[in-house]
Amino acid sequence: MSPALAGRVPVLAIALLVMSMALFSRGATANAKPVPPRFLGVVPQGELGAADFDRMQDVVGTLRIPFYWYEVEPRPGVYDFAGLDGVVGEAADRGIAVLPFVYGSPRWATGREAAPPLQGKAQAAWQGMLRRLVHRYGPGGGFWRGRERRLPIHRWQIWNEPNFLLFWRPRPSPHDYAALLKASASAIRAADPGATVIAAGVAPVEGGISPWSFLRRLYQQPGVRAAFDVLALHPYAPHVSWIATEIRFVRKLMAEAGDANTPLQLTEIGVASGGDRHDVFDLGPRGQASYLRRVLALALRNRGRWRLSGVDWFTWRDGSGADPHCGFCQHSGLLDSSGKPKPAWTAFRAAATSPA
Secondary structure, eight states: OOOOOTTOHHHHHHHHHHHHHHSOOOOOOOOOOOOOTTSEEEEOSSOOOHHHHHHHTTTOOEEEEEEEHHHHOSBTTBOOOHHHHHHHHHHHHTTOEEEEEEEOOOHHHHSSTTSOOOSHHHHHHHHHHHHHHHHHHSTTOGGGTTOSSOOOOOEEEESSOTTBTTTSSSOOOHHHHHHHHHHHHHHHHHHOTTOEEEEOOBOOOSSBOOHHHHHHHHHTSTTGGGGOSBEEEOOOOSSHHHHHHHHHHHHHHHHHTTOTTSOEEEEEEOOBSOOSSOOTTBOHHHHHHHHHHHHHHHHHHHTTTTTEEEEEEEOSBOOSSOOTTOSSGGGOOSBOTTSOBOHHHHHHHHHHHSOO
8 A cells, every 4th residue: 555665765865855956945834724624534554443433533534445446346247345334334423534545456357456447348347336336435325325424425536556566567657547547537427526536646666657757747648637636645755854845846746737726635644653674764653753743734734835635644553464565564553553542643633633
């Protein structure tokens, strides 16, 4: 879900230094406003229980979760919504909005999870699945009938980190992602004309295309600007100042593409409180909390100028076992693996329940 950045910081540092020299840095906005109710979210990396949802209530505004196509439609035309029904329902009962990122091809469609459905029967099946999801969980969806608490899903994110080889095979392609985005937007808007389509978050990773190059080339694809309502970024960095530089650079790139008014959402950001091996993203428990506090303060101060529509912390709870693709992800939770809150949870709660 998140990028493997261990050992890549020198490359990122040089790129961000160059960008920061080219950008004009302004002071923070002065007027404090209440935090918008859906602005701060979390991204879990494992199953959630009732205790998790109870803790999130009145603090977490948005729950960004994967809707895996290969789980929703394991065989052609055979749908299984049981798992999603449980999560969507538990979130709605606590007043938490769900932001799905739809990802993961079944083998019967494209042969592998990270191979997107770009044409023919595979693309038609993908579009049919998207319409099914909207008709179930969107406004007026069948899932909400008879439920006391209804929070229909209005926002849909298409795929995850398509600039990263881990999530897009055989190789990342802005041209191909534009095709998927346009086909997806067409299907979603046909089912819900008022839906918000969010482009997949791009991250500063090796093993792919840099987010700046990917986005610049994405904007060059005919018709792509009409296919999304919100752009997304995963500005992973071990220093908060680098995050500000990444955001400014992307906003500058968007303006140059004639898309200055489109909102930007940080659909993943995070650092770790520990780890099984040394990693520059391992800041220790207090360091993680301090980082989170400063990142959220930065985003809330500048949300108007940067047109930020939200920030989603990766992740909710620490994982168990090693992640071969990421040196810090398993320890980036607001809670530890047993469910005990870390200092980062206190910092997140304070940001979510206090004026910006």
